[in-house]
Amino acid sequence: MKRYTLILIAGLLIASCDSLIDVQPQSDISTETFFRTPAQIDQAILGAYGYLQTLYSGTDWNGAFVMLEMRSDNTTYQFNVDNRGALHAEQIDEFREQSENVVLQFFWQTSYQGIYQTNVILDRIESVNYGNNTALKDQHIGEAKFLRAFNYFNLVRLFGGVPLKLHEIKTPSEVYAEGRASVDEVYAQILSDVQDAVQKLPWTYPAEQAGRATKGAALMLLAEVHMTRQNFSEARAALEQIVSAGIYELLPDYAEVFNPASKNHPESIFEIQYSNNYEGEEADWIFQFAPFNSGCALMQGPCQGSRQYAWNIPTRDIIEAYEPGDLRKDVSIGWYEDPSNVQYDVAIGDSIPYVKKFAWPFNALNRTNENWPVYRYAETLLLLAEALNEEGRTAEAEPYLNAVRARAGLAPLTGLSQEEFRQAVWHEQRVELAFENKRWFQLLRTGRALDVMRAHGEQMRQISERMARENAYQIEPYRLLYPIPLREVILNNLEQNPGY
Known part of the structure; x- marks a missing residue:
């Protein structure tokens, strides 16, 4: 896929610096001179993808991994007594965040920027002359609706009911939210958008456009929505369409799934595109995830003068979750060994673990x-196995689970009861998709977040005198939703989530 070109429309967001959607104009393009050709619509679509880049990578310590992975029992952070500037990310890990947390504000604001971009596209596209190329028009509509649904799906799971903005903002009065839509209303819109995207998007693109949302990506989003809503038969139907299409397959080598030399491979259904060929388009995962005291030891490229942030440090719990002989463990988790590491509470002996699957030469x-995987075929198979099992079709589910286990070098599981299979497939999802921003959402949708995280919190307080002293991980039911960012509560008069 070619470089994301951010096309933001100036002149529409009068007073937007105080609004729900704080988009700073990047050019002198206006709606009066833009959105006249399919090529211009395409540029705007690429801009909408660009917000996913920003959302997932963040700026040093507010990437999506903080709210989606560090929130869970999979990862934590290495405490740096000499750098206390990223306290808000630490608070999210320890369930101590409040509504003024800037990580929450960044996620909310960036998501709505992406939503705003798609709203403008969808409102303007009917006036654009596509000639006889209805397939391209359908593709553009499908991409915009996929991206809008994706952003709203993230928001509703993290914050509950949120403002439902579906049209272009043309006047200052339209900037402000009209309250929060209900959770059901948000999900109804998500389903409407993603179902239309499934109908309009193609299965594949030419190689130079790889990375755009496809019918497979839309079906995965649809299936995940249904799984979250406990609509297992509808989820199964969407997942079976992906399998029967015959387009996707598991790569033989788990490590190759993450190799930047193999981007957009046959296992990939949707991944967020990054490129070090363009300024501002690059990833920097190893710099964010390496222990802060590791210097250049873990780097596979130029690092003199670089800084490491020590986010997303694997916990003892995820390290112990891998079965003996699981080939994925050494691909996913690496170790920084140094005698001085014993002073850090995340160390095991003289070694600090780090997320290795995103560490490649640069x-x-x-x-x-490295791209960031959002949907891959392994997840398709595991969700299909889960859906079939929930329908009472455990024997039919086994081959899908065991296909993923076989690549990991593990023996097949057979003859399990429904409950045994349920636990097995949840475990398999955890280790297969570790550190890919899946774990917190999985805990929420399966109803296990409170029990799992309370047990994890107890373990962390036992490991860390600092966390015990600070009484971290005091997890009450209300914390299964994040607080609405304080800025939005004040400026848009939004009702705050209970407990905050």
């Missing part, structure tokens, strides 16, 4: 080349 300081 050729420029702070600029790496």
Whole structure:
């Protein structure tokens, strides 16, 4: 897929610096001169994808992994007594965040920026002349609706009911939210958008456009929505369409799934595109995830003068979750060994674990080349196995689970009861998709977040005198939703989530 070109429309967001959707104009383009050709619509679509880049990578310590992975029992952070500037990310890990937390504000604001971009596209596209190329028009509508649904799906799971903005903002009065839509209303809109995207998107694109949302990506989003809503038969139907299409397959080598030299491979259904060929388009995962005291020891490229942030440090719990002989463990988790590490509470002996699956060679300081996987075929198979089991069809589910286990070098599981299979497939999802921003959502949709995280919190307080002293991980039911960012509560008069 070519470089994301951010096309933001100026002149529409009068007073937007105080609004729900705080988009700063990037050019002198206006709606009066833009959105006249399919090529311009395409540029705007690429801009909408660009917000996913921003959302997932963040700026040093507010990427999506903080709210989606560090929130769970999979990862934590290495406490740095000499750098206390990222306290808000630490608070999310320890369930101590409040509504003024800037990580929450960043996620909310960036998501709504992406939503706003798609709203403008969808409102303007009917006036654009596509000639006889209805397939391209359908593709553009499908991409915009997929991206809008994806952003709203993230928001509703993290915050509950949220403002439902579906049209272009043309006047200052339209900037402000009209309250929060209910959870059911948000899900109804998500389903409407994603179902239309399924109908309109193609299965594949030419190689130079790889990375755009496809019918497979829309079906995965549809299936995940149904799984979250406990609509297992509808989820199964969507997942079976992906399998029967015959387009996707498991790569033989788990490590190759994450190799930037193999981007958009046959296992990939949707991944967020990054490139170190363009300024501002690069990833930097190893710099964010390496222990802060590791220097250049873990780097596979230029690192002199670089800084490591030590986020997303694997917990003892995820390390112990891998079965003996699981080939995925050494691909996913690496170790920084140094005698001085014993002073850090995340160390095991003299070694600190780090997320290794996103650590690959690079050729420029702070600029790496890994995409971020959102949907892959392994997840399709595991969700299909789960859905079938929930329908009472456990024997039919076994081959899908065991296909993923076989690649990991593990023996097949057979003859399990429904409950035994349920636990097995949840475990398999955890280790197969570890550190890919899936765990917190999985805990929420399966109803296990409170029990799992309370047990995890107890373990963390036993490991860390600092966390015990600070009484971290005091997890009450209301904390299964994040607080609405304080800025939005004040400026848009939004009702705050209970407990905050």
